[in-house]
Amino acid sequence: MTTQYGSTAMAYHAFKAMMFVPSDLNALAGVITYLQQTRPESPLLDEALKFSSDASELEFDFNRMCIGPYKLLVAPYESVYLSGNHQIFTEETVRVAEFYQQIGLIIDDGFNEPADFIGNELEFLYCLHAMASEQHALDKHEYVLALNELADEFLERHLGRWITPFCEGIIQHASQAFWREFAKELLHFINGQHPPVKH
DSSP states (O other), rough: OOOTTHHHHHHHHHHHHHHTTTTTTTHHHHHHHHHHHHHOHHHHHHHHHHHOOOHHHHHHHHHHHTOOOSSSOOOOBBBHHHSSSSSSHHHHHHHHHHHHTTOOOOOTTTTOTTBBBBBHHHOOOOOOHHHHHHHHHHTTHHHHHHHHHHHHHIIIIIIIHHHHHHHHHHHHHHSSHHHHHHHHHHHHHHHHHHHOOOO
8 A cells, every 4th residue: 555645545445445345464564664653552453463464354344343244343334323212224225325425436326335334435535635645745735734634624523523432332342352452452543633523
């Protein structure tokens, strides 16, 4: 994974990749690289290194918690936490998709996860920070400011409102220590970007 967009974009890229393909060794390598460069003291680094040649157990555990086929132990969808009735594909999902459209991102119809899937929300924030980095390199500081404000607004209105219960659910239900440490690291990172949002 490249580091060309800076450590914040790098972190979002590493976290979102594990949400989409938890057994992918390139995704895991992204987490390892991020931690080695920015958080070498993190217990997640030791856990990640244990799976650097075979991460299939990580996918089994993630799927058991977040995908099914049975009852979701940890729903990876904003709407479940914010709708008040534990449903997916609600008004929250629509609002998230509308946010993406502000920078021209549209969820592919062939993709089977809704806009408010945790991986999509992390990817959106990665895109914002990568774009801001590119604009910074071009000395277009008004665009950098606008993109950073959009990222802050998205955290305040969306991801920041449900990242804590999502990560707490992972910590509670994970079989693999990797996922417990991943959830702690993700929560630490998001809270560092934006103070926790009060409900």
